[in-house]
Amino acid sequence: MSTLDRRHPWSLRESYLFDRNVIAEIQRAAREGIYGIRGFGAKRRLPHFDDLLFLGASISRYPLEGYRERCDADVVLGTRFAKKPLHLKIPVTIAGMSFGALSAPAKEALGRGASEVGTSTTTGDGGMTREEREHSQTLVYQVLPSRYGVNPDDLRKADAVEIVVGQGAKPGGGGMLLGHKISDRVAEMRDLPKGIDQRSASRHPDWTGPDDLEIKIGELREITDWEKPIFVKVGATRTYYDVQLAVKAGADAIVVDGMQGGTAATQDVFIEHVGIPTLPAVRLAVDALQELDMHRKVQLIVSGGIRSGADVAKALALGADAVSIGTAALIAMGDNSPEYDDEYRKIGSAAGFYDDYQAGRDPAGISTQEDELAARFDPVLGGRRIANFLRVLTLETQTLARACGKSHVHNLEPEDLVALTVEAAAMARVPLAGTDWIPGT
Amino acid sequence: MTTARAPEATAAEIVDLAAVPLRELNQRLHGLSGGPPGPHRWRVLNPNGAHAVAAGLDAEIEVEIEGHVGYYCAGMNKLATVRVHGNAGPGLAENMMSGSVVVDGNASQSAGATGHGGLLVVHGDAAARCGISLKGLDIVVNGSVGHLSAFMAQTGRLVVCGDAEEALGDSIYEARLYVRGEVAGLGADCVEKELREEHHAELRDLLGRAGIDEVDPAEFRRYGSARRLYTFKVDNAY
Numbered sequence: 199m200s201t202l203d204r205r206h207p208w209s210l211r212e213s214y215l216f217d218r219n220v221i222a223e224i225q226r227a228a229r230e231g232i233y234g235i236r237g238f239g240a241k242r243r244l245p246h247f248d249d250l251l252f253l254g255a256s257i258s259r260y261p262l263e264g265y266r267e268r269c270d271a272d273v274v275l276g277t278r279f280a281k282k283p284l285h286l287k288i289p290v291t292i293a294g295m296s297f298g299a300l301s302a303p304a305k306e307a308l309g310r311g312a313s314e315v316g317t318s319t320t321t322g323d324g325g326m327t328r329e330e331r332e333h334s335q336t337l338v339y340q341v342l343p344s345r346y347g348v349n350p351d352d353l354r355k356a357d358a359v360e361i362v363v364g365q366g367a368k369p370g371g372g373g374m375l376l377g378h379k380i381s382d383r384v385a386e387m388r389d390l391p392k393g394i395d396q397r398s399a400s401r402h403p404d405w406t407g408p409d410d411l412e413i414k415i416g417e418l419r420e421i422t423d424w425e426k427p428i429f430v431k432v433g434a435t436r437t438y439y440d441v442q443l444a445v446k447a448g449a450d451a452i453v454v455d456g457m458q459g460g461t462a463a464t465q466d467v468f469i470e471h472v473g474i475p476t477l478p479a480v481r482l483a484v485d486a487l488q489e490l491d492m493h494r495k496v497q498l499i500v501s502g503g504i505r506s507g508a509d510v511a512k513a514l515a516l517g518a519d520a521v522s523i524g525t526a527a528l529i530a531m532g533d534n535s536p537e538y539d540d541e542y543r544k545i546g547s548a549a550g551f552y553d554d555y556q557a558g559r560d561p562a563g564i565s566t567q568e569d570e571l572a573a574r575f576d577p578v579l580g581g582r583r584i585a586n587f588l589r590v591l592t593l594e595t596q597t598l599a600r601a602c603g604k605s606h607v608h609n610l611e612p613e614d615l616v617a618l619t620v621e622a623a624a625m626a627r628v629p630l631a632g633t634d635w636i637p638g639t
Numbered sequence: 640m641t642t643a644r645a646p647e648a649t650a651a652e653i654v655d656l657a658a659v660p661l662r663e664l665n666q667r668l669h670g671l672s673g674g675p676p677g678p679h680r681w682r683v684l685n686p687n688g689a690h691a692v693a694a695g696l697d698a699e700i701e702v703e704i705e706g707h708v709g710y711y712c713a714g715m716n717k718l719a720t721v722r723v724h725g726n727a728g729p730g731l732a733e734n735m736m737s738g739s740v741v742v743d744g745n746a747s748q749s750a751g752a753t754g755h756g757g758l759l760v761v762h763g764d765a766a767a768r769c770g771i772s773l774k775g776l777d778i779v780v781n782g783s784v785g786h787l788s789a790f791m792a793q794t795g796r797l798v799v800c801g802d803a804e805e806a807l808g809d810s811i812y813e814a815r816l817y818v819r820g821e822v823a824g825l826g827a828d829c830v831e832k833e834l835r836e837e838h839h840a841e842l843r844d845l846l847g848r849a850g851i852d853e854v855d856p857a858e859f860r861r862y863g864s865a866r867r868l869y870t871f872k873v874d875n876a877y
């Protein structure tokens with residue numbers, strides 16, 4: 199028996215400050231001399247929709263019959279200026295994820311699933327693939343700072359345009375795609391040499407500031423003959439001001455991505471330490487829209503950590519018109535599945551922990567550009583899983599809305615919510631449960 | 640009708656932006672893409688600094704703009720030849736795919752940004768970020784360019800007959816840069832490279848296509864990527 203074994207098991211005390219993960223990271227940094235890069239989203243505990251609860255109907259509120267009474271869930275995006283707004287059957291869309299970060303079959307599956315339930319999917323930093331366009335009934339085309347793969351033909355093929363200023367995982371940071379994911383096809387689409395560690399710009403190349411953004415939106419409207427809705431996506435930081443500036447710049451819809459939003463490859467320090475959580479971001483965005491009398495006129499799409507119908511319903515109750523899912527969509531397709539646990543372990547991870555999307559060795563065939571791995575992924579099955587998951591999100595949202603007596607999910611309102619924590623009450627500006635106290639008001 | 644067709648069959652279709660909304664001009668020009676044949680030559684009068692003039696063209700037509708234009712003139716141009724008889728604002732010919740865009744005067748910042756193909760000629764000076772994130776377009780500037788020109792330029796060529804301000808070619812990929820005058824400073828990972836005969840020939844061709852005959856290709860210096868930033872590692876962190 200070793201000396202260690204003879205010690206009382208409770209005598210080993212792990213430091214809160216220097217826990218095993220922190221120690222491992224310090225040792226990795228000392229060994230490798232470069233910051234840690236990974237995928238997924240923030241892993242730290244953050245105030246979130248879990249900290250809110252619905253007040254179901256009671257004597258003073260009349261519920262709708264679950265499963266039976268009509269509770270609509272459709273949403274129209276882009277009603278402000280576009281000749282052809284998007285009419286989606288459900289208030290959940292698929293967030294932008296690039297071909298490059300994801301395999302072509304995974305992008306196809308996202309399109310298949312979204313189309314099956316009548317919602318939209320979104321391109322990403324790398325352009326539009328043929329598979330994605332063919333299988334997406336409604337496709338939003340992102341225009342990012344890098345402008346990889348941006349061209350007028352695809353712009354015209356899109357159903358809406360999304361100018362990406364930032365994303366929740368890294369507001370103020372550019373993208374990266376490491377060399378082993380720069381395949382021949384990705385390199386060609388991005389006009390880059392094969393196999394290099396690619397950087398995406400953090401600033402747009404042809405506009406700076408809100409006045410320029412207004413002119414940029416005007417150009418895109420001219421090129422598309424004012425047909426397509428133009429969204430502006432921001433990572434959640436100075437959300438109140440960003441939303442007001444985007445409205446003033448002429449956006450049809452605004453996407454606010456909280457810091458829990460996922461990424462394919464970003465510095466860990468960025469993911470965990472930049473931006474604000476989705477919960478306060480929704481409140482700030484709605485405040486900004488209401489102050490300009492633009493709430494429900496410029497639609498608000500919220501993303502960053504949406505996992506369930508409860509998250510969807512709470513975001514809508516706080517004033518969002520729709521939400522987007524990214525990480526949850528990957529998981530629905532098979533990411534982090536126990537089915538691949540043995541293979542995750544071979545590459546130093548495990549099912550439930552896998553976040554090395556940057557490495558391109560995804561055994562599920564989703565976040566990879568290796569043909570052999572991508573071929574494992576069945577886009578038809580993946581599409582069905584996406585459709586199933588989106589249906590469940592919608593059913594759960596409707597169930598909660600009916601319980602609150604709402605015949606449309608957009609009729610959910612902050613008055614239906616209470617908070618479990620003081621922080622959440624202050625951020626969402628709903629009362630702490632059991633009180634009428636909203637901190638800060 | 641606020642536009643007037645010139646009497647001769649070969650004369651240009653004239654659109655006066657003092658009387659015709661920009662949206663109408665652009666929609667008429669877009670209507671020439673894959674549709675029934677329309678006028679080949681167009682003259683745009685009184686642009687008065689309007690933004691997005693002749694943006695999104697997709698037809699083998701010639702558009703002459705008589706005056707100064709604002710932001711994003713000839714943005715995302717395909718196939719068309721656009722000539723600006725004046726100065727151009729920011730984002731001139733941004734993301735252009737093919738065809739040619741020629742500006743008689745000066746261009747503001749981000750001229751030719753992210754351009755994929757074709758030829759952009761600026762006979763005067765171009766301001767900061769000329770050729771930023773270039774993706775295959777060729778740019779010839781008869782005058783000088785501002786700071787951070789060819790920033791993150793991926794592929795394509797930038798020819799500067801005058802000088803280049805600070806941080807030329809910062810974080811450049813595979814684009815080729817030629818400067819005849821002084822370079823105030825090179826950006827991260829941008830280095831001077833040997834100017835060989837093949838580059839003389841390339842310069843002669845580009846200058847010839849730009850209609851600039853009075854300069855000698857041998858007077859230029861060539862710049863490109865040292866390729867040290869192609870992998871993330873501690874030794875090349877900036």
